Amino acid sequence: MVLLAAAVMTKNGRAIISRQFVEMTRSRIEGLLAAFPKLMNTGKQHTFVETESVRYVYQPLEKMYMLLITTKNSNILEDLETLRLFSRLIPEYCKVLDENDVQEHAFELIFAFDEVVALGYRESVNLAQIRTFTEMDSHEEKVFKAVRKTQEDEARAAMKRKAKELTQQRRDQTRSRGYGSSAGSYSSSKMDMGSTTIIAPEPTKPKTAPTRSTGRAMKLGGKSKDTDSFVDKLRSEGEIVTSGAKKKSAEAAKTSVPAALKESVHVSVEERLSVTADRDGGLEQMQLQGRCNVHVSDEKFSSIVVVLQKDEENGCQIQTNPSVDKKAFMDKGVLGFKNAKPIPTKQDVGLLRWRLQTTDEALMPLSINCWPNENGAGSCDVNIEYELQVDGLELADVRVSIPLPSGVGAPNVAEAAGEYKHDSRKNILEWILPVIDDSSKTGAMEFSIQGCSDDFFPINVSFHSTKTIYTDMKVTGVDRVEGGQVKYSMESTLLVDKYEII
Incomplete structure (x- = not known):
């Protein structure tokens, strides 16, 4: 199936939230949503209605409708199964099924919708997995936060001890100065009693011995006995616990590659792989999603095109950014904005994305x-x-x-x-x-x-x-729109979202 959009609508046809899964203009999706109430037949109960171009699959939710817009050639049984999953998501995030509650939880619902559908295709997920993905609950994160809280409490206690020591030290210094001043006045009055006035020398302030601190100095991030006992208890249970910096670096090593040296124009190609294979060597499903992004950090290089070498034989489904000149890409293999429009600076701009889905085990890396x-x-x-x-x-x-x-x-x-x-x-x-x-x-x-x-x-x-394997696009250069080459840096990454043998 190809799912174009999902929306929650009121009974009178007004869209509360809507999420598009394929590239389409705002006027197009607004027109499709506005046409839905006019196609409804109140005299009969149905679960879908079709037009010349799309199919509306819907389910009532008290005073609202859960609506999916699909292509006409999609499988209606798969459409209905997907609709049931979407309908179960609404009460999962909204306690009261009304317009206000849906609006309050709009972002959570949109994030959940994105876990169900990617690039118009249904993902193999259930309700429990969607809840886990959106909450991103992590035991390791809880451990790290507990250790950090213990360290912060230790630092606060050390700060209070240090503040008391400084206050006591200032009091001792104040007492010492007051005693020296009164002694000087007494000496001057005794000397003035004779015929000759002798001005007594100003008394030397006694040196105050530095107060030795009885507490430990403030040590931010230091380990305490509570921290050590907490960590030892976790280790005794078999949990691997590392410090925050080590933990972050270890996680980064598992999920990413070292950052490349970036020029003013930096091109990045990323592919993410999801594989499910059986234990007998067969491939149940392999899905790969890729993106080509460009990051321009200097405005004088914003009017550029990315030159590609294409191979049309690998079977990837390709989509260009709507702002990209698609004809120039198809004819010449260059990625640039229409009408020589400059590329936005100081942000990652997606130019191209592709998708490959196969059951050919020979393509498994x-x-x-x-x-x-x-x-x-x-x-x-x-x-x-x-x-x-x-x-x-x-x-x-x-x-x-x-x-x-x-x-x-x-x-x-x-x-x-x-x-x-x-x-x-x-x-x-x-x-x-x-x-x-x-x-x-x-x-x-x-x-x-x-x-x-x-x-x-x-x-x-x-x-x-650091090498992509399935994309048929190889970046060969970056050129100015008005002519001439531009120095650029290149980064390729292959990451794994899921690789499972069942």
Whole structure:
């Protein structure tokens, strides 16, 4: 199915919120929404109505309608299933099904809609997954916040102790000055009693011995006994706890690549991969979404075009930014705004995006083959191997997470390429491979543990790369609109959203 838009409307036909999933003008979507009430037949009950170009699929929600606008060639059964999921989202975020409550939770609903549909196509998600994705609840984040709060409380207590010490020190200095002044007045009066007036020298202020602090100096971010005991307790439960800076750097290493040196014109190409494969080697679904962005930091380089070398044979669905001159892109392979309009500066501007969906397992960048063999004694021997299937590709920080049966202890690893780590709290054996490239195309790990074949699935894989693999666009240069080349920097990234063997 191709879903054009989703909207929540009142019974009299006014749109409360609307979300478009494909490129269309504002007048176009407003016209489609305005036409819906006129097509409604109040005498009969239906779930959809069609025009010459689109199909309206709707469901009443008390005083409102949940409305989907799709193409006419979409599958009506899939449309109705998607409509039911959208209809369940409204009461999930709105306690009262009325116009005011929907408006108050408009942004949450739009974020939830985006989790259901991407580029017009339904994602394989359920209501619980959508709630998790939108809330982004993270146990590691809770641990980090708890540690940081403990450190902040420690810093406040240290500040109060230091303030008391400074106040006491000022009081001691004030008392010392007052005693010296009274002693000087007494000496002057005694000297004036003789015939000769002798002016007594001004008394020297006694040096006040520095007050030694009995408390510790203020130490922002320092660890306390409470922090240490809290962290030790977490570690005893099997949780891996790191400091804030280390945690952030570790997370960044898993999900991104090092930032490239940027010129005044910086072109970035990013692809995000989602793969679901079965344990027998077949590919159930692979979806790739890519973007080409340009960032101009200097206004004198805003009138430019990005030159591409295209290969039309890979089957990607391509969409250009509505502001891009599509004819110039199709004819010459250049990305630039219509009528030589300058590109906005100091922001990432999307010029092109593409999408690939396939079930051809030969297109998977990395195949994972897991063979559990039950030996008849309640134990299982597991052989797992990987194979890099794309020549010239380099995958970094590859992590293969294999679930293990609970309550049977650590696995006995006979051999393993790279490294491995057993997480007893999460019951996971993590196979860690820093780099997979042409020099290490294959590798294997073998271990044994109590359990059966189904205990070791689903297997999850994560990695990143500085090379994109499926886009048919290669950036060959950046030119000024009026002629002449421009120095630019280039960054390519391949990231994994989901890579699962079930």
